[in-house]
Amino acid sequence: MTQQQINGQSTQQDLLVDVRNLKMYFPVRSGAIFQRKIADIKAVDDVSFTIRRGETLGLVGESGCGKTTTGRCILQLYRPTAGNVLFEGQELTRMKTSEVRRFRRNMQLIFQDPYSSLDPRQNCASIVGEPLVIHKMVKSKGEYRDRVAELLSVVGLNPSMGYRFPHEFSGGQRQRIGVARALAVNPRLIVCDEPVSALDVSIQAQVINLLEELQEQFNLTYLFIAHDLSVVRHISDRIAVMYLGHIMEISDRTELYENPLHPYTKALLSAVPIPDPVIEAQRERIILTGDVPSPLRPPSGCVFHTRCPIAIEECKGGVPPLRDMGNGHQVACIRV
Amino acid sequence: MPPLLDVKNLATYFYTPEGVVKAVDGVSYDLEEGETLGLVGESGCGKSVSALSVMGLIPWPPGRVVSGEILFQGEDLRKYDTQEMRKIRGKEISMVFQEPMTSLNPVLTIGRQLTETMELHLKLSKAAAAARAVEMLQKVGIPDAERRLTQYPHQFSGGMRQRVMIAMALSCDPKLLIADEPTTALDVTIQAQVLEVMQGLCREFGTALIIITHNLGVVARYADRVNVMYAGRIIERSSAREVYGNPHHPYTLGLLHSVPRLDEPRRTKLDPIEGQPPDLATLTGACAFLPRCRYAVEKCAEYPPLVSVGENHVAACWEWPKLGTKAMTKA
Ligand SMILES: Nc1ncnc2c1ncn2[C@@H]1O[C@H](COP(=O)(O)OP(=O)(O)O)[C@@H](O)[C@H]1O
Ligand SMILES: Nc1ncnc2c1ncn2[C@@H]1O[C@H](COP(=O)(O)OP(=O)(O)O)[C@@H](O)[C@H]1O
Ligand code: SF4
Ligand SMILES: [Mg+2]
Ligand SMILES: [Mg+2]
Numbered sequence: 001m002t003q004q005q006i007n008g009q010s011t012q013q014d015l016l017v018d019v020r021n022l023k024m025y026f027p028v029r030s031g032a033i034f035q036r037k038i039a040d041i042k043a044v045d046d047v048s049f050t051i052r053r054g055e056t057l058g059l060v061g062e063s064g065c066g067k068t069t070t071g072r073c074i075l076q077l078y079r080p081t082a083g084n085v086l087f088e089g090q091e092l093t094r095m096k097t098s099e100v101r102r103f104r105r106n107m108q109l110i111f112q113d114p115y116s117s118l119d120p121r122q123n124c125a126s127i128v129g130e131p132l133v134i135h136k137m138v139k140s141k142g143e144y145r146d147r148v149a150e151l152l153s154v155v156g157l158n159p160s161m162g163y164r165f166p167h168e169f170s171g172g173q174r175q176r177i178g179v180a181r182a183l184a185v186n187p188r189l190i191v192c193d194e195p196v197s198a199l200d201v202s203i204q205a206q207v208i209n210l211l212e213e214l215q216e217q218f219n220l221t222y223l224f225i226a227h228d229l230s231v232v233r234h235i236s237d238r239i240a241v242m243y244l245g246h247i248m249e250i251s252d253r254t255e256l257y258e259n260p261l262h263p264y265t266k267a268l269l270s271a272v273p274i275p276d277p278v279i280e281a282q283r284e285r286i287i288l289t290g291d292v293p294s295p296l297r298p299p300s301g302c303v304f305h306t307r308c309p310i311a312i313e314e315c316k317g318g319v320p321p322l323r324d325m326g327n328g329h330q331v332a333c334i335r336v
Numbered sequence: 337m338p339p340l341l342d343v344k345n346l347a348t349y350f351y352t353p354e355g356v357v358k359a360v361d362g363v364s365y366d367l368e369e370g371e372t373l374g375l376v377g378e379s380g381c382g383k384s385v386s387a388l389s390v391m392g393l394i395p396w397p398p399g400r401v402v403s404g405e406i407l408f409q410g411e412d413l414r415k416y417d418t419q420e421m422r423k424i425r426g427k428e429i430s431m432v433f434q435e436p437m438t439s440l441n442p443v444l445t446i447g448r449q450l451t452e453t454m455e456l457h458l459k460l461s462k463a464a465a466a467a468r469a470v471e472m473l474q475k476v477g478i479p480d481a482e483r484r485l486t487q488y489p490h491q492f493s494g495g496m497r498q499r500v501m502i503a504m505a506l507s508c509d510p511k512l513l514i515a516d517e518p519t520t521a522l523d524v525t526i527q528a529q530v531l532e533v534m535q536g537l538c539r540e541f542g543t544a545l546i547i548i549t550h551n552l553g554v555v556a557r558y559a560d561r562v563n564v565m566y567a568g569r570i571i572e573r574s575s576a577r578e579v580y581g582n583p584h585h586p587y588t589l590g591l592l593h594s595v596p597r598l599d600e601p602r603r604t605k606l607d608p609i610e611g612q613p614p615d616l617a618t619l620t621g622a623c624a625f626l627p628r629c630r631y632a633v634e635k636c637a638e639y640p641p642l643v644s645v646g647e648n649h650v651a652a653c654w655e656w657p658k659l660g661t662k663a664m665t666k667a
Contacts, residue, residue, distance in 0.1 A: 062523035200378035205594040205608030234596035271528040273553030277576040280557040288525045
């Protein structure tokens with residue numbers, strides 16, 4: 001990606017989502033009655049990236065770094081504090097709520113927890129079919145039934161299971177129900193928020209394969225949020241690494257794993273244990289010290305400087321901008 | 337010398353309205369002093385129940401250890417009464433759980449909780465216990481230990497709480513530490529910190545360690561030997577190198593093929609294990625892996641015994657000669 005492309009000038013055609021300087025601050029209030037705002041949680045703090053049509057952009061980082069918030073801001077489930085979200089060139093942040101609701105059939109969300117994200121009182125068919133009714137996408141009962149059956153079989157569930165309730169399904173099957181529901185409205189973008197994190201490894205692989213097949217079949221674009229770097233590398237075309245509300249590095253998948261530039265990315269990669277004792281015995285490990293600071297009081301300058309093994313005095317100064325190192329590999333570190 | 341822990345034919349069942357859940361059904365393993373043993377398998381396969389059985393912590397009703405021996409330093413813990421078990425727990429065998437908040441008392445300071453254990457088991461004076469509490473917190477890498485002792489659990493982050501649990505578990509110098517998914521709730525960078533601290537201290541104190549996890553990478557990094565569990569039984573055991581490099585059970589092989597690996601070129605497609613684990617209340621006499629197995633033959637209708645498949649390597653599969661190194665390279 002060239003600088004020009006990042007600015008979204010020459011490649012409008014293949015840009016699906018363009019996020020610019022996105023900020024999402026959550027106010028912290030005190031006092032029972034007057035609820036004075038005493039501080040802001042800077043959940044997402046000036047984040048810019050693009051998602052191209054048909055690609056999977058992976059978003060990784062440790063819990064609390066702002067991944068879910070970023071995803072929800074794109075879908076306008078949170079209205080951002082500042083910044084722009086362009087979907088096929090349309091600005092979403094200034095849309096009225098009613099307009100956003102209609103627009104949302106273009107963008108769907110798959111949740112992490114297949115247990116709490118499905119309404120326990122609704123049967124499987126009505127969970128999957130509900131968006132069809134909300135967005136008036138079917139004209140008759142018969143069409144509704146056919147479409148629900150089709151959606152269930154597309155995600156590998158037997159349509160006869162439609163009468164069952166969520167508790168009668170395993171975790172992997174529930175996640176398939178969530179996927180079928182997201183697909184119902186023929187969205188172009190699906191934000192997958194840790195869709196396999198709660199599943200066992202053998203089931204994880206089933207769901208990942210399903211998501212990949214569906215992407216091909218329906219020309220889907222994914223924002224794939226996860227904290228497991230092995231999974232993210234498998235499924236993503238490009239990857240953005242987040243830390244404490246900021247993007248530290250964005251790059252092509254292969255480049256990120258073969259040539260990580262940011263010290264945080266390096267530490268993350270080295271912390272992932274590899275299922276092979278022979279390799280583990282020889283591996284060099286970077287063990288970061290300390291905890292992730294609170295987003296209420298983020299460190300000055302580079303937010304990673306308090307844990308960074310190569311930090312210098314200057315790192316406490318200004319927030320390092322994302323710089324392009326060639327081939328669309330961007331990194332936010334003054335020491336690279 | 338007998339092994340430190342020698343579990344023989346352990347079976348623990350839960351008597352529920354849905355039927356008898358055979359959570360652990362004929363599990364045998366042993367552990368040498370100072371050794372690190374990994375226990376891996378997917379959720380619900382009986383890992384926690386097998387550990388709680390050793391600790392004498394199975395809640396009745398609905399659960400009960402129904403058979404087997406749990407020999408610790410040659411003595412069968414199943415013969416111990418509640419009083420005697422209380423003296424073993426925390427002193428000789430300690431346990432660290434996935435969610436430290438469930439084992440910490442929210443209204444007592446960390447210092448109080450640490451010293452209580454030591455006063456009880458080590459008969460230390462208040463002052464001596466306090467001094468050792470500071471030392472333990474320093475050992476697990478909690479900065480500013482003296483001040484931290486006066487704080488409450490909620491004032492600690494997830495990773496710091498797990499360090500406190502490790503300090504507490506090791507404070508009475510036990511012979512064995514059982515860590516049940518100790519870092520599953522933590523982020524990778526914190527997970528790495530906590531595991532390094534735990535293994536470092538176990539080495540320093542000569543404590544044997546059982547790491548229970550579903551994370552194949554964690555076991556590969558830390559365990560000397562590995563037990564793989566499926567549906568309440570151990571289905572493969574060997575050195576970590578053998579289990580990962582030369583698996584002889586289709587389930588172990590399937591697990592290894594399911595996970596994407598950072599150190600290898602990206603595969604275009606993952607190779608999952610189809611289907612899902614069985615319901616432990618409705619197991620038949622067949623191999624529990626049969627419905628998901630690619631190697632199944634007619635004989636698999638009968639449960640395969642754990643047999644030797646190589647030097648210090650056992651597996652419970654009729655078709656084991658078809659697996660091994662060749663199967664790994666073929667896939
Ligand atoms: N609705 C909310 N109100 C207040 N704070 C929130 C809200 N949602 C998220 N946060 C805070 O914002 C930060 C980022 O959260 P989140 O986006 O959920 O992170 P991630 O998905 O990376 O784990 C966290 O500190 C979290 O506590
Ligand atoms: N208190 C209980 N009552 C009924 N069944 C239980 C109880 N505790 C555990 N089980 C069952 O025992 C089996 C093994 O559980 P567990 O040892 O916790 O699995 P793991 O730790 O491997 O995830 C599961 O099927 C679980 O449902
Ligand atoms: S005994 Fe049969 S069914 Fe069981 S794992 Fe071996 S081949 Fe598969
Ligand atoms: Mg999240
Ligand atoms: Mg468990």
